Amino acid sequence: MNQEKYLQDLAEIKEMMNRSSRFISLSGLSGVSAGIFALIGAYAAYETVYNNQNYFDYRHAYITQESLVQLVLIAALTLAGAIGTGIFFTTRESKKRKQKIWDTQSKRLLINLAIPLFTGGFLSLILIREGLIGLVAPMTLIFYGLALVNASKYTLGELRSLGILEIILGLVGCVFIGYGLVFWAIGFGILHIAYGLVMHFKYQQA
Amino acid sequence: MKNILKDLNKAFENKIRLAIMSALLVNDYLDFNSLKELLDVTDGNLASHLKSLETKNYVSFKKEFLNRKSHTKYSATEEGKLAFKLHIKAIEKLLN
Numbered sequence: 001m002n003q004e005k006y007l008q009d010l011a012e013i014k015e016m017m018n019r020s021s022r023f024i025s026l027s028g029l030s031g032v033s034a035g036i037f038a039l040i041g042a043y044a045a046y047e048t049v050y051n052n053q054n055y056f057d058y059r060h061a062y063i064t065q066e067s068l069v070q071l072v073l074i075a076a077l078t079l080a081g082a083i084g085t086g087i088f089f090t091t092r093e094s095k096k097r098k099q100k101i102w103d104t105q106s107k108r109l110l111i112n113l114a115i116p117l118f119t120g121g122f123l124s125l126i127l128i129r130e131g132l133i134g135l136v137a138p139m140t141l142i143f144y145g146l147a148l149v150n151a152s153k154y155t156l157g158e159l160r161s162l163g164i165l166e167i168i169l170g171l172v173g174c175v176f177i178g179y180g181l182v183f184w185a186i187g188f189g190i191l192h193i194a195y196g197l198v199m200h201f202k203y204q205q206a
Numbered sequence: 207m208k209n210i211l212k213d214l215n216k217a218f219e220n221k222i223r224l225a226i227m228s229a230l231l232v233n234d235y236l237d238f239n240s241l242k243e244l245l246d247v248t249d250g251n252l253a254s255h256l257k258s259l260e261t262k263n264y265v266s267f268k269k270e271f272l273n274r275k276s277h278t279k280y281s282a283t284e285e286g287k288l289a290f291k292l293h294i295k296a297i298e299k300l301l302n
Contacts, residue, residue, distance in 0.1 A: 003300075003301065006297045006300055006301055007301060009224060009297060010294070010297055010298070010301070012221065012224060012225065012228070013224060013225075013228045013294065014228075016224075016225045016228035016229050016244070017228050017229070017231065017232045019244065020228070020229035020232060020233055020236065020244050021229075021232040021233055100243065103240065103243065104233075104236065104240045
């Protein structure tokens with residue numbers, strides 16, 4: 001009996017199942033860079049909202065029309081920075097793996113990520129319009145977490161536990177509204193950096 | 207032992223057919239070009255292996271027209287999925 005051949009067959013079956021159903025070129029470094037942008041963004045938002053207040057005490061957010069515009073600008077810049085560097089590192093990774101960046105797998109990943117994400121985005125805009133600003137930070141965490149859990153089936157499996165952690169942070173954040181930005185910085189900043197580093201060292205191709 | 211060998215399927219002895227079935231088992235369907243890119247094979251090569259899986263009734267296809275270009279979606283039949291799973295189980299038993 002040709003054991004070697006069958007062992008190799010099994011390995012190839014597994015590899016093909018993975019490669020045909022999951023987008024595996026997601027770069028850990030894109031998580032790290034997204035986390036850094038999130039921390040910078042959170043700091044800038046902090047300065048805008050909690051001007052002249054003690055950092056770790058329970059505070060009230062003071063938001064005027066003017067600071068709201070500034071906040072939206074900060075959010076847009078943070079998002080653009082995170083997505084931009086994410087695309088950069090992931091393109092680099094897929095070139096290394098000789099995978100196409102725009103194929104069936106990556107399209108499926110993005111669609112499944114986008115549905116909960118856009119739902120959360122629109123809900124946040126509605127909350128801002130209704131004046132429920134305090135709920136925006138935890139809601140973005142919850143919906144981002146749901147998006148990750150949903151998308152994890154189509155990429156590296158670790159995203160699932162990251163998503164669950166984001167959901168928990170979001171729910172806790174809903175209770176402690178005054179610390180919304182702190183939870184947001186932990187979820188989008190620190191968790192991204194931690195997961196990004198782990199995945200970078202686990203999956204990185206030499 | 208005899209039973210194990212019975213489940214080993216000649217249709218999946220070939221590397222390309224093995225890869226086609228692996229990909230189709232975890233995807234509802236894949237079109238010809240996605241399969242070609244995944245397997246890194248030529249058109250003719252892929253077509254002939256798909257043909258042989260079709261004649262065994264392990265793979266089915268649906269032709270669609272997208273922007274006037276024909277677009278063939280391949281999927282594994284229930285029969286094909288079952289046969290392939292038995293094949294994998296047989297290999298695992300052999301290795302144990």
